[in-house]
Amino acid sequence: MKFFIDTADVGEIREATALGVLDGVTTNPSLIAKTRRPFREVLEEILDLVDGPVSAEVTAVDFEGMIGEAKELSSLHENIVIKIPIISEGLKAISWCTNEGIKTNVTLCFNPMQALMAAKAGASYISPFVGRLDDISQDGMELITQIRQIYDNYGFDTEILVASIRSPMHVVQSALIGADVATIPFKVIDSLLKHPLTTRGLEQFLKDWEQVPSQ
Numbered sequence: 088m089k090f091f092i093d094t095a096d097v098g099e100i101r102e103a104t105a106l107g108v109l110d111g112v113t114t115n116p117s118l119i120a121k122t123r124r125p126f127r128e129v130l131e132e133i134l135d136l137v138d139g140p141v142s143a144e145v146t147a148v149d150f151e152g153m154i155g156e157a158k159e160l161s162s163l164h165e166n167i168v169i170k171i172p173i174i175s176e177g178l179k180a181i182s183w184c185t186n187e188g189i190k191t192n193v194t195l196c197f198n199p200m201q202a203l204m205a206a207k208a209g210a211s212y213i214s215p216f217v218g219r220l221d222d223i224s225q226d227g228m229e230l231i232t233q234i235r236q237i238y239d240n241y242g243f244d245t246e247i248l249v250a251s252i253r254s255p256m257h258v259v260q261s262a263l264i265g266a267d268v269a270t271i272p273f274k275v276i277d278s279l280l281k282h283p284l285t286t287r288g289l290e291q292f293l294k295d296w297e298q299v300p301s302q
Contacts (some may be wrong), residue, residue, distance in 0.1 A: 184207030218251035
């Protein structure tokens with residue numbers, strides 16, 4: 088399973104890249120807004136740091152506006168993936184991008200029919216938001232299971248990119264189900280290696296090492 092980081096914070100991206108496990112980056116308007124920096128400036132800095140897919144989201148909600156932004160953004164770098172919401176105008180834009188050879192990441196997916204429609208339109212990635220479903224007492228990971236089965240049934244190439252991840256367990260469950268990608272906030276990436284027994288064991292090893300004669 089590939090690991091993307093879900094952030095527009097260049098500092099977090101640098102730290103995640105240093106771990107040697109980062110495969111790409113996803114951003115959205117909310118994450119860009121938190122940086123208080125110009126969108127293009129942030130995007131170009133991310134592209135310099137990461138050798139992998141970088142999702143940049145359109146802000147238009149009409150077909151013409153979406154494809155205009157898709158043309159502009161995709162011209163910046165071959166690693167750009169155009170992030171498009173799964174609405175009617177968005178589906179048209181996804182089909183257009185597919186025909187033009189532009190990669191797409193379909194966002195705000197909350198049910199399996201949305202995922203099926205996106206795949207039929209040729210989406211490169213589908214982003215089901217598991218955490219937001221959990222927030223309203225629905226099972227976000229069940230949606231991943233459903234999409235995995237549908238895509239496997241019909242041989243769709245669209246990759247399942249699990250989004251709105253809130254905890255390490257979301258990452259574990261995504262891997263067990265067979266999701267292609269998990270896009271993970273930095274605070275969750277930072278917690279993936281942590282376990283109290285690892286910490287305790289390391290402390291004990293170092294304490295015992297102090298008892299070893301130097302020469």
